[in-house]
Amino acid sequence: MTVVLRAETVSRVFPSAAGDVVAVRDADLAVAQGELVVVAGRSGAGKTTLLTMLGGLDAPTSGRVLIDGADLADPATDVPALRGSRIASIFQTAGLIPVLSAAENVEVPLRIRRVDPAERDRRVAEALRDVGLSDAARQRPGELSGGQQQRVGIARALVMQPAILLADEPTAQLDSETGAQIMDLIARLVHERGTAAVVATHDQAMLARADRVFELHDGVLRARASEQAAEVPSGDDRRT
Numbered sequence: 001m002t003v004v005l006r007a008e009t010v011s012r013v014f015p016s017a018a019g020d021v022v023a024v025r026d027a028d029l030a031v032a033q034g035e036l037v038v039v040a041g042r043s044g045a046g047k048t049t050l051l052t053m054l055g056g057l058d059a060p061t062s063g064r065v066l067i068d069g070a071d072l073a074d075p076a077t078d079v080p081a082l083r084g085s086r087i088a089s090i091f092q093t094a095g096l097i098p099v100l101s102a103a104e105n106v107e108v109p110l111r112i113r114r115v116d117p118a119e120r121d122r123r124v125a126e127a128l129r130d131v132g133l134s135d136a137a138r139q140r141p142g143e144l145s146g147g148q149q150q151r152v153g154i155a156r157a158l159v160m161q162p163a164i165l166l167a168d169e170p171t172a173q174l175d176s177e178t179g180a181q182i183m184d185l186i187a188r189l190v191h192e193r194g195t196a197a198v199v200a201t202h203d204q205a206m207l208a209r210a211d212r213v214f215e216l217h218d219g220v221l222r223a224r225a226s227e228q229a230a231e232v233p234s235g236d237d238r239r240t
């Protein structure tokens with residue numbers, strides 16, 4: 001398994017008049033191709049801060065983030081280029097452009113990257129098909145349900161075939177059934193395409209789709225102990 005995203009003892013401290021806020025404290029994480037990692041945590045636990053650093057939009061106060069083995073703090077690393085070519089993000093709301101159709105919204109990142117028109121058409125059609133929205137290609141966001149809009153957002157995130165997908169509470173604005181469908185969709189696409197994904201959520205129902213679950217509590221990230229790890233060691237390993 002190839003690790004594409006790695007955080008090493010990453011911390012982020014926000015200074016404030018009332019004292020420093022340690023939003024993330026010494027977080028370690030490694031995510032491999034095709035792996036869906038869910039970071040569960042309550043509001044204020046530090047999820048957004050962690051994802052922002054993983055995506056290279058904010059720098060850790062200490063520790064380091066590596067993408068494809070490249071340290072984002074290394075001056076030799078072209079972070080904007082990495083962000084454009086290797087990373088895609090999904091947020092609580094799809095953030096679609098209202099005057100553009102679903103297909104035109106999905107096309108935006110391809111236009112920015114100057115992909116040629118025939119290739120754009122092919123990839124947009126494929127992305128909309130993957131999220132089950134081929135029939136809605138010409139509709140504008142205002143004509144789509146919240147779940148459909150979020151699916152357009154997912155198509156737009158995946159049309160660049162990113163190595164890494166970061167999703168910050170992608171189901172928070174949706175009812176639980178639609179949220180479950182969106183999470184199923186993300187899990188399927190991540191596994192089919194071999195994307196490394198980190199999904200932050202406070203929705204416990206989302207954890208079932210994860211390959212691994214981490215819990216973030218007051219900025220401290222811990223792997224959720226598997227049932228096996230929770231078992232009492234047997235034989236010589238037993239400690240009393």
Ligand SMILES: Nc1ncnc2c1ncn2[C@@H]1O[C@H](COP(=O)(O)OP(=O)(O)OP(=O)(O)O)[C@@H](O)[C@H]1O
Binds near residue numbers: 016041049
């Ligand atoms: N720019 C900032 N300046 C000061 N404090 C901040 C800043 N950003 C986040 N914090 C603080 O860091 C902590 C973690 O915030 P963060 O937004 O990462 O949590 P979260 O788990 O994403 O919460 P939510 O689910 O509500 O978005 C909070 O105490 C927050 O107030």
